[in-house]
Amino acid sequence: MHAYRSHTCEGLNKDHVGRTVRLSGWVHRIRDHGGVLFIDLRDHYGITQLICDPDSPAFAEVEKVRSEWCIRIDGDVKARDESLINPKLPTGEIEVFVREIEVLGAAEELPLIVFGDQEYPEETRLRYRYLDLRREAMQRNMTLRSDVVRSLRQQMWDRKFREYQTPIITASSPEGARDFLVPSRLHPGKFYALPQAPQQFKQLIMVSGFDKYFQIAPCFRDEDPRADRSPTDFYQLDMEMSFVSQQDVFDTISPVIASVFEEFGDGRKVDAAADWPQISYRDAALWYGSDKPDLRNPIKMQVVSEHFAGSGFAIFAKLLEQDGTQIRAIPAPTGGSRKFCDRMNAFAQKEGLPGMGYIFWREKTADAVAQEQGITVKEAQAKLKSGEIEGGMEAAGPLAKNIGPERTEAIRQQLGLGIGDAAFFLGGKPKAFETVAGRARNVIGEELGLTDKDRFAFAWIVDFPIYEKDEEAGKIDFEHNPFSMPQGGMEALDGDPLDVLGYQYDLACNGYELVSGAIRNHRPEIMFKAFEIAGYGKDEVEKRFGGMVNAFRFGAPPHGGCAAGIDRIVMLLADEANIREVIMFPMNQRAEDLMMNAPSEPTSDQLMELSLRVIPLDT
Template identity: 35%
Template sequence: MADVIGNMKRNNMCGNLTTDNIGQEVTLMGWVQKRRNLGGLVFVDLRDRTGICQVIFDKDVSEEAFNRAEEIRSEFVIGIRGIVRKRQSVNPNMPTGEIEIFVEELKIFSQAQTPPIYIEDEDEVSENLRLKYRYLDLRKPKMQKNLIFRHKITKIVRDFFDENGFVEVETPMLTKPTPEGARDYLVPSRVNPGKFYALPQSPQLFKQLLMVSGMDRYFQIVKCFRDEDLRADRQPEFTQIDVEMSFVDIDNVLSINEELINKIFKETLDVNINLPIERMPYKEAMERFGSDKPDTRFGFELKCLNDIVENSEFKVFSGTVKKGGDVRGINIDGYGDSFSRKNISKLEDFAKTYGAKGLAWIKITEEGVNSPIAKFLSEDELNKIVERFSAKAGDLILIVADESDVVYDSLGHLRVEIAKRLDILNKDEYKLLWVTEFPLFEYDKEEDRYVAKHHPFTCPMDEDIHLLETEPHKVRAKAYDIVLNGVEIGGGSIRIHSSELQQKMFKALGFSEEQAWEKFGFLLEAFKYGTPPHGGIAYGLDRLVMLLTGNDSIREVIAFPKTQNASSPMTEAPTYVEVKQLEELHIESAVE
């Protein structure tokens, strides 16, 4: 259907014209990318969402259009009607480089001042300026490509779930504040003075209630909100692909989601995923990669040295083991010669940012072992360490001795940092992994109690339920994350559907029965009336699109994102409000 403005009807898009259109009359509308006046001819690159084509104003074709073309400047919005001709000098760098349009009619819809940023992909303006003028930034081809790619993924998701019997259901944006999670965004209620809604961190409770309601299979592409410190892959508001299913176990959930992932990769990147996707228990992921979201595109795996050094004269190692800590290392196999002592010192500084007190190293050369700690270790200990890593000449072993969490964290990040510095990460390689059997709880030192690793409704492994009251740190969860190239793109679990088990879970978390009912009473009440076994998953849509488009920040794939301090340079949100508005909400501001 043609787009009509006055007597001008758009019948083509700029980037879609080919040599098949030669001789045809076309009407295009868009923005002026650039204009060049060569005397008797005015050349304009006209841009719309689909791309750019060259239009020519020739006095011999239309003197009126040629004269008006003198007014045109970059980012003017115009419409043209003209004839497609074969281009005299072909531009192989443009998809439309074989054709040009000789203009017979011109309309200038809107003039434009000189933009504060260039409308070019290579523009290196600061991100803050890009976000201030986001509507201009979004005119860039790469940004429009990102948003179109995102649209395509959401369409694939909706089509897939519709074809597999899922129903999309919207859940409330104004809901009840709940504990156990990130900080809520609170919304004061004017008609209920002193009371607050919370914006949802996820639709978790509502999707479980939908299973109680008999909806059986639900999904939703939904906005979620968390008031937490930001980083490249976090925003205060983000989008989830939210999924829940009744009468399922872990295999059912993972199987259908593997089909979805494969469909997304195939239809967007023409990449086939090897199914089934590999599964790795949390414990193995931590011990091998130091991370619960390991990047498995490369090696440098962690090895435990406790048994070798527990009785060593080197007290840094043996003392750590005696205190219940860990001595582990990684072998940068084949790249040892790439790291001088100065470079290794920089790696140590990096490891220290994750809590490591130091970084021991052993370089294997043709002449033997080169290491500042060699004099503290026996020949037998050195040989066993080298053997543990299957090290050879040209390898570099890096070792951290500390509390287990510090060892995993520092070495886990270090192996990825080294891979980046060596430039061995292939962005066109996609390694997917299910991480399973997470701990059900983790200990919060600040609150001096166990908190839920995922959320309080995650079901424990059947064989671990008896440990809930006696050894909660040993309880594994029926939880699973899906990881792509070292980034978690989704996570979920089988949920607790038994009221009795849910009460045990709350007790293990330190909630009294009264507190549990105060916070989650509406869910516990619903569980009284027949609850099917159920489980699900939620994907971070922003992260998924970021990875598949090869970007490093989710701000590149969100139309109007916030900055690191959760503000919008464009709208200047958040902002102060009038005292009258606060009074209506029965709120006093502590900020002058």
């Protein structure tokens, strides 16, 4: 027999009754039923129930074990009484009578309990991550992550891509986040950098003639942590293709992503990849207040400025006299109650706004009918009850009173709303309020039950503007990826920079950005012109990106690609709200590894070897 096990803790069933087996694993739970001990033994694969009573020669030793001890046992497989069968376990029809036990690793008092669903502070969980990872949910998440990576890798091979590795130690190349710098021992005073992404290298692979590249790539960025972002490193499915258009990239990666969500989405609906909409960046900002919209929520915001211009609502009317301002409406089907409107008004105040204007539509009150008909309220109530007259609909709320029934009705018709519905309003320069409007849209969808929780909703966000203007300094700079090919090529750069769109795209799913990519600017003359518009001279471009620019002078093919965030994909599939739940050894919110004590102070010898000196911060 094998030194540690003849079967896993998932591998036994009633066909093994009467056999002697050997199992190894961790003591998951112990129950003492009047001198008869029941132990749930757990390994990576499952759980088997052990039983031991005073008739067993191992009973005295079995009595000593505690939770999370690692043990090996030999025993006989027995059938459970029919009333004791556990249908939730693959091994639920049997139990193993223990005849011999060996303690492979005793456990001290546990800082956190593995059995059950107890909540522990994140700092405790990360400090003792090896214990946290033994929990069923974490085992499930990490297995899911591994399976997703396997599926992604296999699908890329099936599509004739080859996997190539790019350097982990390279030159610093700002790509929108801070680099992690690595000092050079052989070149004192100089630094390498950990790559924020394999961006330049994968483009060079295309210039080298390899046509289709992919990699499950580690990326390193010194970023502030968020629930959906690691502060140090992350993994992405990185891909690049030569001689392709934007649509070619979509047609390649969309089925890969769709397949993973179908395979691991636990039955949640996934629209066919061919049906994923393509939404311009500007439309996404207008309709959803975000370039990563959650399309499970059907609410679409609309511009309603014309209904407030010159109206009796002075705040919006005066606002619209300023250049570049708008009033936008957030429809709220079924949200037509003062209580809900007050809640949303409170939400706006928490977001730092004075409030949020609203209108809601309801059935006319007897008071309103009496006033219209010239009858008493009591008569109006009687006629409404008998059906002699129909009450109809009325608009309520401060805005409705200020702008009057005609404008209010025009807003209702534009938004397609009716009795029991509401609309909320925000105004100003769009960039100043779009983000809050987007969050309000999400809250409205959640609170009113409009968001379909049983679905993964994808959309390609396209036509990103390449440039933006700093309103205070009046300077033109890059708004998005500076290496995207401008739509229209060199000719597009001769017009208004703010009108220039790039062949850049993101794939959004359920409010998260999952994929980002572009068709690359592979023409040096167009690249120099694009950077010149943003105030970067040719010499600076050569200095920062010389390796790639030089390569483009030697017959670079048109190429493009994208990268899909593996951590976020798994987070969505696992239905987790925090990305650290799907990373095996994540940093905490302060970018610290409490388990390995990183970052740590270097020794004097290490600093001397690197020709470095640490200057303490002033306290």
